[in-house]
Amino acid sequence: MANAARVHAIEGGRDVGGYTMIAFGGGAPLHAAAVADKLGMRKVLIPKGAGVGSAIGFLRAPVAFETALSWVQRTDALDIAAANAKLQDVARRARELVVSASAAAPVEDRRVLMRYRGQGHEIEVRLPSRELVEADRAGIEQAFIGEYTRLYGRSIPGLATEIITWLVAVRSPVPPPQRLPEPPAPSRAAPVAGRREHTDARSGRRESLDLVERAELVPATSVEGPAVVVEDETGTYLPRGWRATSNSQGDLLLTRTRDGGTA
Amino acid sequence: MTNALAGFRLQLIWDRLIAIVEEQAQTLIRTAFSASTREAGDLSAGVFDPQGRMLAQAVTGTPGHINTMAAAVGHFLREIPAAEMVEGDVYITNDPWMGSGHLNDFTVVTPVHHAGELVALFGATVHVIDIGGQNSGVNARDVYEEGFYVPIMRLASAGRLDETLLRLLRGNVREPVQVEGDLYSLMACNRAGAQRLLALVDEFGTDALRQAGEHILQASRAAMLRAVAQAPHGSWDAVMEIDGVDEPVRLALRMTIDAEGIHVDYTGTSPASRYGINVPRTYCAAYSSYAVRCVIGPEVPNNAGSLSVIRVDAPAGSILNPQRPAPVCARHMIGQLLPDAVFGALRQVFPDRVPAESSSTLWNLRLASDVGSARPFMITTFNAGGMGARPDRDGLAATSFPAGVRNVPMEITEAITPLVFWRKELRAGSGGAGRWRGGDGQVIEVGHRYGEAFSINATFERVVRPARGAAGGGNGAVGIVRLSSGRLLQPKGRQPIPAGERLVAEMPGGGGIGDPRQRDRQLLARDVAHGYLAPGQVRDFDPDLLQQERA
Numbered sequence: 101m102a103n104a105a106r107v108h109a110i111e112g113g114r115d116v117g118g119y120t121m122i123a124f125g126g127g128a129p130l131h132a133a134a135v136a137d138k139l140g141m142r143k144v145l146i147p148k149g150a151g152v153g154s155a156i157g158f159l160r161a162p163v164a165f166e167t168a169l170s171w172v173q174r175t176d177a178l179d180i181a182a183a184n185a186k187l188q189d190v191a192r193r194a195r196e197l198v199v200s201a202s203a204a205a206p207v208e209d210r211r212v213l214m215r216y217r218g219q220g221h222e223i224e225v226r227l228p229s230r231e232l233v234e235a236d237r238a239g240i241e242q243a244f245i246g247e248y249t250r251l252y253g254r255s256i257p258g259l260a261t262e263i264i265t266w267l268v269a270v271r272s273p274v275p276p277p278q279r280l281p282e283p284p285a286p287s288r289a290a291p292v293a294g295r296r297e298h299t300d301a302r303s304g305r306r307e308s309l310d311l312v313e314r315a316e317l318v319p320a321t322s323v324e325g326p327a328v329v330v331e332d333e334t335g336t337y338l339p340r341g342w343r344a345t346s347n348s349q350g351d352l353l354l355t356r357t358r359d360g361g362t363a
Numbered sequence: 364m365t366n367a368l369a370g371f372r373l374q375l376i377w378d379r380l381i382a383i384v385e386e387q388a389q390t391l392i393r394t395a396f397s398a399s400t401r402e403a404g405d406l407s408a409g410v411f412d413p414q415g416r417m418l419a420q421a422v423t424g425t426p427g428h429i430n431t432m433a434a435a436v437g438h439f440l441r442e443i444p445a446a447e448m449v450e451g452d453v454y455i456t457n458d459p460w461m462g463s464g465h466l467n468d469f470t471v472v473t474p475v476h477h478a479g480e481l482v483a484l485f486g487a488t489v490h491v492i493d494i495g496g497q498n499s500g501v502n503a504r505d506v507y508e509e510g511f512y513v514p515i516m517r518l519a520s521a522g523r524l525d526e527t528l529l530r531l532l533r534g535n536v537r538e539p540v541q542v543e544g545d546l547y548s549l550m551a552c553n554r555a556g557a558q559r560l561l562a563l564v565d566e567f568g569t570d571a572l573r574q575a576g577e578h579i580l581q582a583s584r585a586a587m588l589r590a591v592a593q594a595p596h597g598s599w600d601a602v603m604e605i606d607g608v609d610e611p612v613r614l615a616l617r618m619t620i621d622a623e624g625i626h627v628d629y630t631g632t633s634p635a636s637r638y639g640i641n642v643p644r645t646y647c648a649a650y651s652s653y654a655v656r657c658v659i660g661p662e663v664p665n666n667a668g669s670l671s672v673i674r675v676d677a678p679a680g681s682i683l684n685p686q687r688p689a690p691v692c693a694r695h696m697i698g699q700l701l702p703d704a705v706f707g708a709l710r711q712v713f714p715d716r717v718p719a720e721s722s723s724t725l726w727n728l729r730l731a732s733d734v735g736s737a738r739p740f741m742i743t744t745f746n747a748g749g750m751g752a753r754p755d756r757d758g759l760a761a762t763s764f765p766a767g768v769r770n771v772p773m774e775i776t777e778a779i780t781p782l783v784f785w786r787k788e789l790r791a792g793s794g795g796a797g798r799w800r801g802g803d804g805q806v807i808e809v810g811h812r813y814g815e816a817f818s819i820n821a822t823f824e825r826v827v828r829p830a831r832g833a834a835g836g837g838n839g840a841v842g843i844v845r846l847s848s849g850r851l852l853q854p855k856g857r858q859p860i861p862a863g864e865r866l867v868a869e870m871p872g873g874g875g876i877g878d879p880r881q882r883d884r885q886l887l888a889r890d891v892a893h894g895y896l897a898p899g900q901v902r903d904f905d906p907d908l909l910q911q912e913r914a
Contacts, residue, residue: 138566216396216544217540218396218540218541218544219394219395219396219401219544220395220398220401220402220775221392221393221394221401252390252394252547252551252554252555253550253551253554254547254550254551256543256544256547259540259544301368304368
């Protein structure tokens with residue numbers, strides 16, 4: 101999992117160390133802090149209802165409609181007028197649908213699937229979200245070459261490229277989240293509901309974990325690892341060197357309290 | 364770290380290596396130009412330790428490429444010592460004896476360095492659509508006629524491509540765009556594997572990787588030896604005669620099992636042919652080992668450790684160990700039949716584990732436009748006849764065994780050529796009768812959209828000698844290649860499909876196992892209901908029906 105995150109981040113040109121990890125799903129809170137350790141991250145957020153995070157996310161996701169249009173075009177011979185007409189038509193119908201479910205002005209995203217002529221599989225390339233002009237033929241080909249080089253290390257000189265599929269995605273805007281007040285500094289430990297024996301995978305040592313009920317971890321309380329914060333839908337494992345507190349919304353905030361948390 | 368955790372970590376690294384080479388193979392498929400690679404999975408991909416021993420191979424792939432590649436990397440290391448390898452190097456060859464058996468197959472090997480130290484090598488092989496020369500078929504008189512030869516050499520040196528090699532290659536092949544594109548794909552897939560491996564090294568360290576490599580080889584070899592220990596010690600002989608070109612070819616072998624492992628010796632096999640059906644020793648060993656591994660220790664992962672338990676020999680000058688410059692282009696024809704020959708010996712030791720003979724040799728349709736056509740094309744579509752029945756179930760219909768490649772979908776071929784597939788259907792009743800039926804072959808009828816003439820380059824087997832049944836099972840049907848007008852074509856060689864005619868290929872069936880009268884009646888009823896049997900064939904299974912008809 102850490103490898104996948106690292107690879108994904110590297111491909112996006114980002115260093116994850118300074119980010120906050122958000123973990124949800126039935127299994128993620130069990131592993132989140134350990135994965136964060138491997139990635140050199142110091143902060144993890146376990147949202148309220150993390151165990152059913154996907155369901156909550158689905159309900160709160162923006163309204164969206166995506167169209168994939170199959171229309172093969174050699175990039176260097178792209179019919180610009182026809183492309184604009186098709187994209188406009190597709191976008192208009194998608195906008196009508198999205199706006200019927202969400203009144204706010206929708207956001208549009210355009211991409212194409214492209215390959216070298218003779219290949220059988222495509223890669224995704226972004227299009228400008230405006231009417232295309234003649235100069236865009238070269239621009240789209242450059243974007244493909246850049247993306248291909250990023251993925252596979254080398255582009256192939258002198259080979260024609262082609263566009264296979266045109267993707268237009270329209271979605272309702274996501275309102276910016278409201279800022280929550282800073283949670284108060286923790287002043288007391290959350291009550292311990294029990295203990296469990298556990299072997300730490302890295303050190304091989306037996307440890308005693310404190311069990312804390314999530315409902316008891318209210319703002320101004322904290323729990324120090326090694327511990328597990330338990331709730332109905334999941335459990336959050338806190339390794340040694342991590343602390344958990346809560347904000348006013350009921351989200352858990354995990355922070356690494358000392359360096360060498362990977363020991 | 365406790366022993367249990369250390370063992371757990373070794374297994375974790377092994378699993379990760381298997382996932383890495385699978386991703387390597389997928390990258391190859393996604394970027395390949397050759398239709399056989401991207402549509403049929405005709406490829407190999409694997410990771411090797413710095414001594415050139417294969418640690419893991421991608422599941423996607425075919426034994427002819429995988430097991431030859433397992434040997435090839437050792438040849439690369441002899442030509443280019445590890446101490447001379449630097450980051451950014453890429454090595455290449457299409458040497459039939461060092462690589463994968465014929466000039467169409469390019470093997471590319473990429474070293475992986477960590478902090479200046481060689482920690483692994485990635486290898487991958489694809490079959491390119493054209494390599495110049497005769498390119499396919501049996502008619503070349505020596506390997507020089509068969510196409511453009513690239514000895515083991517650098518394709519890239521410290522990151523710089525050898526432009527001279529690429530220029531020469533482009534000038535010597537009929538499809539320079541596709542062929543060069545495939546070389547780029549091979550470089551890309553090895554690079555993807557290398558990146559994932561370096562991430563693994565970052566996490567676990569080079570010592571752990573080295574330990575995992577040793578563990579993989581030792582554990583796999585030990586597991587294979589345990590599997591071999593189930594067999595009695597001794598020697599068993601088998602003979603199988605196949606069509607050949609203008610005279611039959613005799614495949615004779617002696618399989619010996621002892622405490623060291625399994626030895627397959629092909630002394631007694633026909634000598635090298637003047638046609639391009641000779642099988643370089645590495646390809647012979649690849650399919651022979653595969654056959655043994657199907658029956659003994661099939662669950663043990665395939666790597667240098669598990670393969671080390673099997674030795675395959677053929678006398679120098681044999682059709683299975685031809686010497687340079689013998690022609691070898693169509694080595695798959697006999698190579699893919701070798702498992703059937705080896706099964707002839709294995710069946711005497713493990714009758715309950717060995718299938719009947721299969722159609723085996725792929726019935727690939729190599730079709731091309733005539734010279735000067737306004738719509739030039741050249742394709743190979745992979746197709747399979749029936750697989751032999753298995754000891755406890757029917758053989759698979761129209762499924763490639765032992766090559767294990769996918770049939771290329773008609774839609775793909777129709778999208779890139781002016782050909783139209785009029786029929787692609789099961790060949791009813793072509794599977795041999797038995798308690799367990801042999802798999803049915805298939806019938807393909809293909810023509811030109813505009814009625815132009817085109818040509819086929821045929822290398823078809825099991826046209827005269829069928830796949831044999833076992834333990835009382837019937838033989839599979841022989842294959843037929845003809846024109847739609849009825850005229851038979853030759854099973855070997857380049858022949859025209861005249862304007863307006865269509866090609867019809869009726870592919871062989873696999874052999875059956877066991878007495879057909881013992882076949883489960885419900886299965887038989889299903890066979891009849893689904894039209895799997897030829898007219899009247901049900902009588903082979905149910906003599907009572909014959910009685911009823913007479914009554």
